Amino acid sequence: MTGAAAAAAPVPLLDVSDFGLEFRTRSGTVHALEHVNLRIHKGEVVGLVGESGSGKSVLSYAMLGISDAAARVTGGRALFGGLDLLQADARTLADLRGREISMIFQSPRTALNPIRTVGLQIEDVLRRHAARTRLGSGTGVEQAKGLRERAVQALREVAIADPERRYHAYPFELSGGMCQRVMIAIALACRPGLLIADEPTTGLDVTTQAAVMDLITGLARERQMATLFITHDLGLAAEYCDRIVVMHAGHAVEAAPARALFATPRHPYTARLMSSTPDRQGTLAALVPVPGNLPDLRRTDLPPCRFVERCTRAGERCRTAPLPRLDAQAAHAVACWHPLATPAPAEAAHHG
Amino acid sequence: MAEAASALLQVERLGKRFAVAGRRGAMLHAVDDVSFEIRRGESFGLVGESGCGKSTLVRLLARLLDPSEGRIVFDGRDLATLPAASFARRPERALIQMVFQDPTDSLNPRFTARDTIREPCLLLAGMDRAAADARVDEVAAQVGLPPELLARFPHQLSGGQKARVGIARALAPRPRLLILDEPTAALDVSVQAVVLQLLDRLRRELGLTTLFVSHDLNVVRLLTDRVAVMYLGKLVEVGDSAEVFEQPAHPYTQALLSAIPGHGPRIRLTGEVSSPIDPPPQVCRFASRCPAAHERCSREAPALHGPGPGAGTAHQAACHVARWPAPVLAD
Amino acid sequence: MSSSTTIGHVRHVLSDNPVTLLAATMFAVFVLLALVGPFVVPYDPLASNAARALQPPSAEHWFGTDALGRDIFSRVIVATRLDLSIAFAAVLMSFLIGMPLGLAAGFFGGWWERIVTRAADTVMAFPLFVLAMGIVAALGNTVGNIVLATAIINLPFYIRVARAEANVRRGAGWVEAARLAGNGDARILAVHLFPNALPPAMVQVSLNMGWAILNAAGLSFIGLGVRPPEPEWGILVAEGAQFIVSGEWWVSFFPGAMLMLAVFTFNLLGDALRDIFDPRRRT
Numbered sequence: 001m002t003g004a005a006a007a008a009a010p011v012p013l014l015d016v017s018d019f020g021l022e023f024r025t026r027s028g029t030v031h032a033l034e035h036v037n038l039r040i041h042k043g044e045v046v047g048l049v050g051e052s053g054s055g056k057s058v059l060s061y062a063m064l065g066i067s068d069a070a071a072r073v074t075g076g077r078a079l080f081g082g083l084d085l086l087q088a089d090a091r092t093l094a095d096l097r098g099r100e101i102s103m104i105f106q107s108p109r110t111a112l113n114p115i116r117t118v119g120l121q122i123e124d125v126l127r128r129h130a131a132r133t134r135l136g137s138g139t140g141v142e143q144a145k146g147l148r149e150r151a152v153q154a155l156r157e158v159a160i161a162d163p164e165r166r167y168h169a170y171p172f173e174l175s176g177g178m179c180q181r182v183m184i185a186i187a188l189a190c191r192p193g194l195l196i197a198d199e200p201t202t203g204l205d206v207t208t209q210a211a212v213m214d215l216i217t218g219l220a221r222e223r224q225m226a227t228l229f230i231t232h233d234l235g236l237a238a239e240y241c242d243r244i245v246v247m248h249a250g251h252a253v254e255a256a257p258a259r260a261l262f263a264t265p266r267h268p269y270t271a272r273l274m275s276s277t278p279d280r281q282g283t284l285a286a287l288v289p290v291p292g293n294l295p296d297l298r299r300t301d302l303p304p305c306r307f308v309e310r311c312t313r314a315g316e317r318c319r320t321a322p323l324p325r326l327d328a329q330a331a332h333a334v335a336c337w338h339p340l341a342t343p344a345p346a347e348a349a350h351h352g
Numbered sequence: 353m354a355e356a357a358s359a360l361l362q363v364e365r366l367g368k369r370f371a372v373a374g375r376r377g378a379m380l381h382a383v384d385d386v387s388f389e390i391r392r393g394e395s396f397g398l399v400g401e402s403g404c405g406k407s408t409l410v411r412l413l414a415r416l417l418d419p420s421e422g423r424i425v426f427d428g429r430d431l432a433t434l435p436a437a438s439f440a441r442r443p444e445r446a447l448i449q450m451v452f453q454d455p456t457d458s459l460n461p462r463f464t465a466r467d468t469i470r471e472p473c474l475l476l477a478g479m480d481r482a483a484a485d486a487r488v489d490e491v492a493a494q495v496g497l498p499p500e501l502l503a504r505f506p507h508q509l510s511g512g513q514k515a516r517v518g519i520a521r522a523l524a525p526r527p528r529l530l531i532l533d534e535p536t537a538a539l540d541v542s543v544q545a546v547v548l549q550l551l552d553r554l555r556r557e558l559g560l561t562t563l564f565v566s567h568d569l570n571v572v573r574l575l576t577d578r579v580a581v582m583y584l585g586k587l588v589e590v591g592d593s594a595e596v597f598e599q600p601a602h603p604y605t606q607a608l609l610s611a612i613p614g615h616g617p618r619i620r621l622t623g624e625v626s627s628p629i630d631p632p633p634q635v636c637r638f639a640s641r642c643p644a645a646h647e648r649c650s651r652e653a654p655a656l657h658g659p660g661p662g663a664g665t666a667h668q669a670a671c672h673v674a675r676w677p678a679p680v681l682a683d
Numbered sequence: 684m685s686s687s688t689t690i691g692h693v694r695h696v697l698s699d700n701p702v703t704l705l706a707a708t709m710f711a712v713f714v715l716l717a718l719v720g721p722f723v724v725p726y727d728p729l730a731s732n733a734a735r736a737l738q739p740p741s742a743e744h745w746f747g748t749d750a751l752g753r754d755i756f757s758r759v760i761v762a763t764r765l766d767l768s769i770a771f772a773a774v775l776m777s778f779l780i781g782m783p784l785g786l787a788a789g790f791f792g793g794w795w796e797r798i799v800t801r802a803a804d805t806v807m808a809f810p811l812f813v814l815a816m817g818i819v820a821a822l823g824n825t826v827g828n829i830v831l832a833t834a835i836i837n838l839p840f841y842i843r844v845a846r847a848e849a850n851v852r853r854g855a856g857w858v859e860a861a862r863l864a865g866n867g868d869a870r871i872l873a874v875h876l877f878p879n880a881l882p883p884a885m886v887q888v889s890l891n892m893g894w895a896i897l898n899a900a901g902l903s904f905i906g907l908g909v910r911p912p913e914p915e916w917g918i919l920v921a922e923g924a925q926f927i928v929s930g931e932w933w934v935s936f937f938p939g940a941m942l943m944l945a946v947f948t949f950n951l952l953g954d955a956l957r958d959i960f961d962p963r964r965r966t
Contacts, residue, residue: 206568206611207607207608211620235612238613239613272542273542276542278570284548284549285549287574289546289549290542416863439862440863449863450863452859458856459860472865475865476864525865
C-alpha cells in the first residue's frame, strides 16, 4: 500500500505486533508463537486458519489473559483501543472479558455450566458487568427483572425459539446447535466490540454449522463487531471471513482478503493446505497432503522459517536469514522468501 | 443396466427401537424400515446428520446391537438371527469389521499398538502368537505404520498414527466388509488427506467392500460409488454418488448439499425437527421442515422409489415431490 | 532412557518425586524388617527378665523395657512381620474378591449392579471398626478371623472403584472395538477393563494397607485377635497404656510411633503405585 492509502486506513480495533509466547514445560521450552502480526478492524471478520498445533488458540487465550500458567510472553504488543493487553493487570483484563472482548469455544456443551440454567448463565455475565452497563441502578427486584428481560432478549437475538421457556432449560436438555447459540448469547450479552470464536462449529452438523455461522456473521455486521474466527476449516473461512490469516507452527505466514487468498495463495503452506482439502471439484488423486510433520516446537535449533523442512521451494536464505515479517499494512502479505508466483530458487531443496 | 455385481450385504426392512426412559411405552425409532444392499467390491456411503440413526444402523450391521426387526443378509446368511451378545465368539465375527471415529477413544490405553492389532488375529483367526505377530507386521506395512511404532502406547502416537492402528486392527482378521465410521472426523486436514488416500488404495488392492459413514459430504463424494442419505431413522435417498451429489432428488439432500461452504445459495430449513419418539407412521418425517412440502406429505409417508417406469431403480428417493434429473438419452 | 521398559519406568517414577522415593525406601525397610526382623534383633522378644522391668531407653535397650523386662525394641521389630502379614493378607483378599465383583457390577449394570452396590452400601453403613469387632466376636477370636474381618470391611472400597471404572469405560470405543476383535464379556472384563481399573485401585490398596494395619492393631488393643505374648503393635500399645500415667511413656510410645510410621509409609506409597501402573505416565 502506498503512503497515501496507508494514511487513510482506519485504526484497527486490535493491533497485535511482533507477539511472541513460549511455554515452560518439564520437557523443555515450547516456542509456541513468534513475531505474530495481526490486525482486526471494527466490523471486520478475520479468519485465523491453521492446523492443530499452529498456535491459533494460544494466541487468542493470550489476548484475554487466560493462558496456561506456564505461558510467558516473550515480546510484542497487543493494542486494544489504546490499551496493551499484554501489559494490563488481571483486574483490567477481567473487566474487559465479557464486556469488551468475548470468546466462544469449541464444545458448547462442555463450555456451559451443566448445573445452571442457561438463563442464569446469561445473567451472570450481565450482572458481572452491571456497573458499567447501566444495569446498576434500581431496586433489587427491578434489577432482577431487568436482568431477566435482558437474558430472554439475548436468547431471542440468537434465534432460539420460545425464549421464555428455554430460559429455564439446562444445557443437557438442549441440542449441540442450541448450546452453541446460548454460548453466543452469553458472549454477546454486553455487546462487546470484539468477538473471538474458537472453532465454534467443529463437531456440529453441516446444516447447524451453516446456521450458527450465519448467526455470528449476521450479528457481527449488524453491530459492527469485530470478529476473530479461529478454525482449521479453510472452506468455512473462505465462505464467511473478509480476511484470512494463515498460521503455521506459531508463525503467521500469510494474510490476505479471503477471495484473494483462495485465488492466488502466495505462501507454499497455504497452497498445500488448499490442495489437501477435499472440495467440490477435486478427485481423490488430486488431494496432495502436506509433506512432513509440524516441527517440534521445543527444539532450540528451530530454523527461522518453520516450514522450511516441509517446503519444496526452500532455498539457502530460508534456513539462515530471519523471516520477513508479515506486513500488517499490506493488502496481501506473506512471510516467505520465495512466495508462489515468483520463481523458486535455482537450487532444488534437499531435506535430510 | 443389469446388476453388475452380486450383493454382499442385503439389509431388509431393518428397524431398531429404544424404550424412552421415564415415559412408559414410548419408543424412540432410531432406525425405521431401512432396506438397501451393498454389492461386492463397492464402496457404499452413508450420510446424515446427528440424530439420523446412522450410528445405530452401523452398530446393527456390525452386530454390536440386535435389531427390533428386519434381516441382515450377509452372503446369503441372515446375521440378524445371531444374537449380538454372543456374536463376538462366533466365526462370523471376522467377516465384518469396523474402523471407529475417534482413534484415541477406540484404542485401549494400556495396550501397545502391537497388542491391539494382534488381538483379533489371536481370537478370530485362530493364529498362534508367532503367526499373529507376522500378520501384525504384514498389515502394519500395508497401512504404512512404521514397525518401531508398534511397541508404543496410544498416548505416544499422533492422531494419524492412531488412525492407522485402528485401520490395521480392522484389516487384520481379513474381513469381507469393512465399515468406516467417520474415520477422519477427528483428524487434521493434512492427515485426513493421507488417510483417505490410504483407505482408497487399500480398498482397491485388497478388493474390500466398504461402508463409509460420514457427515462430511465432500469426503463421501470422493470415496464412494453409491451413497444413501438418512434422516431421522429412514433412508431418504439412494443412488450413484456422482448423481446424488450433482443432482439430488430429495429436498433434504438438496438442503444438506447447499449447506456445505462454497456450494452455492443456501437452502435454509425452518421449522421444528420432528421427534423420533413414536412418530406418526403416515407422515413424512421431513415434512415439518421441508421447503417443498405438500399436503400429501402429511397424509401418506413416501416410500423409496425411482423416478418412474423405464428409468431403472438406481437412483431412488422417498419423496412425493422429488426432483429427478432429466434422463440422458442414449445414442 | 529406558523408560519404556518396566524397570526403567519404575526408576523414572521413583526419581521423579523425592517424596515417592522416601516412601519407597521406608516401605523397603519395613518389608526387610518383616522378613529378617526376628533374626537380627538383639534380644529374644519373649524373654522376660523381671529385674530389668520398666527401664527407660538406654544404650542396651534402645526402646527401654516393658513391665516384664522384655526388650521393647526387639518386640517392636518382630511385630512388624505379624502386622504386615495380617494387613497384606486382608488387603489381598479384599482386592481379589472386590475387584471382580465391582467390575462385573459396573459393566453389566441392571439388577446385578443393584445387588452388589446395595451390599457394599450396607457394609459401609456400619462404623467399620465396630463391624470388624462384631465379625471377630461372632466367628471366633483368631488371627484368621481378624484377616477376614478386615477384608470384609474393606471390600466396598474396591467394589466402588472397580464399578466406577467399569461404568465409565463400558461405553468407550475400545470396549466396542474389543467386541469386534472377538472378545467375549469375560475376556473384556479380565483383559481390557481390569488393567485400566488398576491405577485407581492401587491407590486404594496402599491406603487400605495402612488402615488394615490400624484395624488389626486396634482389634488387638481391645483384646480381640492376636493374644499376648505374641508381639503385635496394638498389643504392645495396650500393654503400655496403663503406664503412661505413671511416667513410663516408652512402653506405648515406640510401638505407637512404629504404627504411625507404617501407616504413613503406605499412604505415601499410594501415589507412587498409581504412577507405576499408569502407562500414561510413561514418556
